Amino acid sequence: MRRAKEAGPARQEGGGTQSLQRALAVLRLVASHSGRGIRLADVVERSGLTKPTAHRLLQALEQEGFLAQDVASRLYHLGPEAYVIGTLAGDRYGFRRAALPSLARLAAASEDTAFLTIRRDLHGVCLHREEGSFPIRSYVLQAGDRHPLGVGAGSLAILAALPCDEAEELIERNSEELQARYPGFPPSLLRQRVEEARIEGHAFNPGQLYAGSWAVGVAVMGRNGQCEGALSIAAIENRLQPDRRTYLVRLLQQEVAKLTELQERPAGATNIVAQARRLTAN
Amino acid sequence: MRRAKEAGPARQEGGGTQSLQRALAVLRLVASHSGRGIRLADVVERSGLTKPTAHRLLQALEQEGFLAQDVASRLYHLGPEAYVIGTLAGDRYGFRRAALPSLARLAAASEDTAFLTIRRDLHGVCLHREEGSFPIRSYVLQAGDRHPLGVGAGSLAILAALPCDEAEELIERNSEELQARYPGFPPSLLRQRVEEARIEGHAFNPGQLYAGSWAVGVAVMGRNGQCEGALSIAAIENRLQPDRRTYLVRLLQQEVAKLTELQERPAGATNIVAQARRLTAN
DNA sequence: AAATCAAATCCATATTGTGGACCTTTCCCT
DNA sequence: AGGGAAAGGTCCACAATATGGATTTGATTT
Known part of the structure; x- marks a missing residue:
């Protein structure tokens, strides 16, 4: 064509x-x-x-x-x-359902907006956005929005949670798109932010994507050691100064801990094979 | 091609x-x-x-x-x-999420298997299956299975909940598939079952699809008067004799009532238009 | 009523998907 | 182990099918 x-x-x-x-x-x-x-x-x-x-x-x-x-x-x-x-895919990737209560609690406690982001190949996809009660709200990130991994707090948390070589490869593979569509995010900046996120234990986005829209994010790890996604909270600049930022990170970490516990079975492969033998015969 | x-x-x-x-x-x-x-x-x-x-x-x-x-x-x-x-579509059709607790309660109370079915054009699609504790379970209907409207208790409940002329048209449009793939369901039988379901207030499938696998179903109506889907319970024949059947229908009706109440806003068209004007400009 | 913008439709063209035949791997039975 | 069967995967000549510039239809604004 x-x-x-x-x-x-x-x-x-x-x-x-x-x-x-x-x-x-x-x-x-x-x-x-x-x-x-x-x-x-x-x-x-x-x-x-x-x-x-x-x-x-x-x-x-x-x-x-x-x-x-x-x-x-x-x-x-x-x-x-x-x-x-x-809905049917949800039986296999039921991560969002498990995360919704956490998002609700985060939004309620923080009064700001909480997000669930998952990795999808080279990108982070926002799966859900839960608004808090604070009257000034940013609409920078909507459900369904995609950005290269590392762009935005949740997305950055996921990138930082990956093995070093994998993260580096992803930055590399995203470099073209970053250059073309995200002038504020050169690969070098991403590497630095990833480094910081690993040291701090959380991802921080000081209004890098849209000025004034700050956010913090923490990755959620599955029990197989793989990164499942990330929770994040976005707020205006003066609600993300050091003290409050520490508080919000703590909130996020609490919810991540809850999520990690009630992680569901990741659809064991052997089991599936056995079932398939029986069921796909007809 | x-x-x-x-x-x-x-x-x-x-x-x-x-x-x-x-x-x-x-x-x-x-x-x-x-x-x-x-x-x-x-x-x-x-x-x-x-x-x-x-x-x-x-x-x-x-x-x-x-x-x-x-x-x-x-x-x-x-x-x-x-x-x-x-997941993103779920924001528009969040029916399943609302129905899951009902299914869990139905499965627990009846000890049999509870299903959520929705209409998809000419077919009923099973969206969820919640197993009860009773040790004999049928695997006749799985999540994702599709049958022409009227085939199966949930599917039949949906068909019977539609306006007469619409139901008739659907049976007509399905007649070819029914004839080819559902020898036990001639259109004439469907019309009769629909009639019965309307009189009784619930759909009943006495092992018509698979011998021994009986089921009852009740439709869930949205607040716009449209049929949203159906809840149903399947069990083996001797657990669906008249007395117990009446009991199960009552359970279903209770849950349908709960669902009808907490029905969500059906995404009002005017509202969407207004939003779109603002949001799709960028 | 005129003008503007968006949606929907037409149709000649060649780009693209197609499937019979063939190869390779995996699994099972003796 | 060995041999056979079944399933997964691949190749390539062919033409059926998607393509997009141009046009028509419809809605909204001035």
């Missing part, structure tokens, strides 16, 4: 189903506007696809039930099928 | 992205084996696709993160991206 405009040097991973990549990119794009909805024109702009292509993909995804279009506003939203798929 | 084998007379809905349809069908197929995993050969058999095609789609979906393949067993499972999408 004729590549539209941007799109870097060449797709890394071996050739596959390109139209599928496009379609799923559109699906993710709509997902990242979850709750708000997104217009065709915005999809065109953000995906770099042409209008007919974007439109066709949106329509096809809608027909399959993965998207739903509001007839009045013409905005595209995630559809019921996406919900079904995700 | 060359149509493989089966596939009826002609696809009804207007031409779109066929390969996408196939890919999403594969995704749904894997989802329907959530937890268990599915093998390439089974995907080939159940989807009617050829092996290279199925394999390519599975690989592409895996690369995009929507599927994950267990390296040891080669079984395909839903991937983290599916979880992300579904």
